[in-house]
Amino acid sequence: MLTRNVAAPPSSLCPILSHDWHFQVSDQLLFPHNLNPNLNRATRKIKGFRLKANFWESIRSGILKNNATQIVEPPSTLEEEEEPVPEEFVLVEKSQPDGEVEQIIFSSGGDVDVYELQALCDKVGWPRRPLSKLAMALQNSYMVAALHSVRKFPGQEGNEEKKLIGMARATSDHAFNATIWDVLVDPNYQGQGLGKAMVEKMIRTLLQRDIGNITLFADSKVVEFYQNLGFEPDPEGIKGMFWYPRY
């Protein structure tokens, strides 16, 4: 197993987090070496570490703004072997002084309400699409990842508010290729690294399923966002093309 080699680097790249095991664990998740051992590690470039460090710096700066925020990663990520990404887990947990707790939950099980999704698409300013087609697209996507905000109120047992605040989906042939579509995060929750976390988890899940070619089409404004996640535009001159695009 190749995972042995990379026990050292994470702490040296993110010194601030070394005393907090939660954050250290999170770093380990992102390094290419921990992922699918079948891939040829030797061909990965060193730049991977630097790009991944940028990602965690951005997450960290979002976190440190609010001391009550913790990244809660499932304990299984501490083990040597690459554990499968759980289908659902808490990504961020915030405690308010009045006792209210807000959790941001990542799920890849596809439990997205199509009406909520439509409202979210409106919120980010995307053109309207027929509801039935939206439902069809969700049903026929290989993976549908979602972010939900769950707010638990103090003193109110069992009373919680669950709201869709982010989504991303991928189509795939289940063997070689996957293409990520429709990545969106509620504007009120943007800038916290949630979109990046969501896409990163999707990538990890796809790699664990041995789907090695992960692609997407990025608007010019978000090309850099995806470069920071490890995506490269036009590698070796390969061009993404659209049939008679309608502007």
Added chain:
Amino acid sequence: MSTPIGLTIKDKTRNQKICLLATWLRRLLSTRKIKGFRLMANFWESIRSGILKNNAIQIVEPASTLQEEEDPVPEEFVLVEKSHPDGEVQQIIFSSGGDVDVYELQALCDKVGWPRRPLSKLATALQNSYMVAALHLVRKLPDQEGNEEKKLIGMARATSDHAFNATIWDVLVDPSYQGQGLGKAMVEKMIRTLLQRDIGNITLFADSKVVEFYQNLGFEPDPEGIKGMFWYPRY
């Protein structure tokens, strides 16, 4: 469309068929920009020049393409038919039903020089593609009743969410049959089928050497600066 001097009546009929096809295509493209016609005209010019080389070749289009309404692309039909003097008939058949033998596909991928992929994954990929288009060469030998040889000579497949987007992967044609417009015909049929199923966003990733090939089919690279991106591509 002007008829070149020296063509026989058979050629004129064929050209009429081509004209009708072009007209049909223009109707299909009526909402698209004018440049579309020019690109589509390039496409049909290349098909036509492939045809005129051999008078015994006919494009056999399903009769339905002549009608006003857009009829669905049949799941299987004869694209090209060649008759040999000795009575042997060769047909190139397009099908979108996905009837591709994975061993034949593996052999074809070898023939075009693609790196080997595990057979089981190839099978999984075919099974989970929204559309698998294939070209088969069928040779019917004279005097041998019912005896025909069927060979896979081309394939293309597309993944899709069945609603908005489709991405075309793995377009290949047997090198012995390249240069005849078969790859273009195959992709064009796929596009038409996808559009008929109301899947409006048709995409693909093209090696730099074939970008022009797809431009001639109506594809545009980086429209409005949208970039195709790959996660840590392995060279």
